[in-house]
Amino acid sequence: xxxxxxxxxxxxxxxxxxxxxxxxxxxxxxxxxxxxxxxxxxxxxxxxxxxxxxxxxxxxxxxxxxxxxxxxxxxxxxxxxxxxxxxxxxxxxxxxxxxxxxxxxxxxxxxxxxxxxxxxxxxxxxxxxxxxxxxxxxxxxxxxxxxxxxxxxxxxxxxxxxxxxxxxxxxxxxxxxxxxxxxxxxxxxxxxxxxxxxxxxxxxxxxxxxxxxxxxxxxxxxxxxxxxxxxxxxxxxxxxxxxxxxxxxxxxxxxxxxxxxxxxxxxxxxxxxxxxxxxxxxxxxxxxxxxxxxxxxxxxxxxxxxxxxxxxxxxxxxx
Amino acid sequence: xxxxxxxxxxxxxxxxxxxxxxxxxxxxxxxxxxxxxxxxxxxxxxxxxxxxxxxxxxxxxxxxxxxxxxxxxxxxxxxxxxxxxxxxxxxxxxxxxxxxxxxxxxxxxxxxxxxxxxxxxxxxxxxxxxxxxxxxxxxxxxxxxxxxxxxxxxxxxxxxxxxxxxxxxxxxxxxxxxxxxxxxxxxxxxxxxxxxxxxxxxxxxxxxxxxxxxxxxxxxxxxxxxxxxxxxxxxxxxxxxxxxxxxxxxxxxxxxxxxxxxxxxxxx
Numbered sequence: 001x002x003x004x005x006x007x008x009x010x011x012x013x014x015x016x017x018x019x020x021x022x023x024x025x026x027x028x029x030x031x032x033x034x035x036x037x038x039x040x041x042x043x044x045x046x047x048x049x050x051x052x053x054x055x056x057x058x059x060x061x062x063x064x065x066x067x068x069x070x071x072x073x074x075x076x077x078x079x080x081x082x083x084x085x086x087x088x089x090x091x092x093x094x095x096x097x098x099x100x101x102x103x104x105x106x107x108x109x110x111x112x113x114x115x116x117x118x119x120x121x122x123x124x125x126x127x128x129x130x131x132x133x134x135x136x137x138x139x140x141x142x143x144x145x146x147x148x149x150x151x152x153x154x155x156x157x158x159x160x161x162x163x164x165x166x167x168x169x170x171x172x173x174x175x176x177x178x179x180x181x182x183x184x185x186x187x188x189x190x191x192x193x194x195x196x197x198x199x200x201x202x203x204x205x206x207x208x209x210x211x212x213x214x215x216x217x218x219x220x221x222x223x224x225x226x227x228x229x230x231x232x233x234x235x236x237x238x239x240x241x242x243x244x245x246x247x248x249x250x251x252x253x254x255x256x257x258x259x260x261x262x263x264x265x266x267x268x269x270x271x272x273x274x275x276x277x278x279x280x281x282x283x284x285x286x287x288x289x290x291x292x293x294x295x296x297x298x299x300x301x302x303x304x305x306x307x308x309x310x311x312x313x314x315x316x317x318x319x
Numbered sequence: 320x321x322x323x324x325x326x327x328x329x330x331x332x333x334x335x336x337x338x339x340x341x342x343x344x345x346x347x348x349x350x351x352x353x354x355x356x357x358x359x360x361x362x363x364x365x366x367x368x369x370x371x372x373x374x375x376x377x378x379x380x381x382x383x384x385x386x387x388x389x390x391x392x393x394x395x396x397x398x399x400x401x402x403x404x405x406x407x408x409x410x411x412x413x414x415x416x417x418x419x420x421x422x423x424x425x426x427x428x429x430x431x432x433x434x435x436x437x438x439x440x441x442x443x444x445x446x447x448x449x450x451x452x453x454x455x456x457x458x459x460x461x462x463x464x465x466x467x468x469x470x471x472x473x474x475x476x477x478x479x480x481x482x483x484x485x486x487x488x489x490x491x492x493x494x495x496x497x498x499x500x501x502x503x504x505x506x507x508x509x510x511x512x513x514x515x516x517x518x519x520x521x522x523x524x525x526x527x528x529x530x531x532x533x534x535x536x537x538x539x540x541x542x543x544x545x546x547x548x549x550x551x552x553x554x555x556x557x558x559x560x561x562x563x564x565x566x567x568x569x570x571x572x573x574x575x576x577x578x579x580x581x582x583x584x585x586x587x
Binding site for chain 2: 173174176177179180181182183184185187188191192194195196197198199200201202203204209213
């Protein structure tokens, strides 16, 4: 009974995560918080890159849009930072729709280059203090602590539950989405665009919408990041961040939610473990990545088909 | 306008009409003023030597290409300028010459693609939907898909990943996927390509069954036995132009067709 093993594994993981802050020191919890943020971003990118097969190496731009929206609204208009969550998502999503509209029809490699360009433009715009509201290279500081039900969230373990609670919610929603009509359409798009269009699916629409959705999630992750750091600056949203997120999705197994989580742990966590190598740690890290891609090109935890879900919903399948 | 009246009359009987359709790529005219009609309920074959422009005609009908001149009408509606998915939604389904399946997905998921446009529900319904109508729609789509897979003879392969199917099964799966869109006109691009004699025989039976369901068929095929047996009307293309049209018997004896296929005596 494989599905039960899945459920059991997920339950054990959730339980271990729920009690983890009790056994870890503040630094270790903070590393888990970083992993959680990267997991959120990568889960959003996984919709675009893993499920729909659209090459996006500018995801940090949408992350930045969300973080700056939250920071500006909080510091200028005193809006509680968590309240800005939906708005940050909406701003990042709307920005993604606007930039993706003219370029989303481009084939894989061309789209990749365009998204790299978008990421750089956003970063440079932030450095240059566009509209005089982004604070230039220094960024924005003094972002208020988030408050949840009257509780001020400031300690790492408090952020841990906020971030990983959001990750859990995201996994739940994205799993449902993956099994739905919408999720199937994304896979048709990834597998063969011409055949998808030829089966009556509006491929242009789905490409655009999935870009918006993945970006909206990055925007909301940006709000959590801004709330956690209380200071944000353009250097947090460099091209390297987009590369790391791209790597997490491909390394974990495109389209696989457990794969993306595992890869987030490895890609963000391993460099921390390698700290004793000091300057050489990124070298070791890079080598590990190369070996993994050669040995396991399909990803660490490849996505499985949805036959099982369909078998459950389809009585007609019979014995 | 003397020609107007017979055209109108013909359109009423026919499901699909092409009127002087021309398509050129740069200097090359791939399709040159081609006109023909497909009557509702018939099986029509589009034949001709390699490079005659047959697949281009299909791609024009399904909106993959836009014609430079001429009209394509389906059930009275002009198709020019419509995107492919809109044309599919109007009731035309197709298969591809070089099989285009969703390789990593199961036969059932492939077939479900055709049900997509008749279903509803986007992101929010997918994430939050617990509504009974959605489950019912999903259930119906699965049942329809399984039904079509059984119809084409893939009962045992419902959960098989498309890339692991045999060549003949992959062609059949493409037909099943096209049928789940519930088309009025089915366009088959070399359905017997790569099939052995037995499989071709089964395909002829399948075409007959599809027609019996009231679905009109337009097909491209090189296998002359299949064409002669399955089609009641043939349209012959050569160098992008139509050179003959008529019953298989008429076409077989048409000197221009014989010349196109075999060459003139001088050339031999």
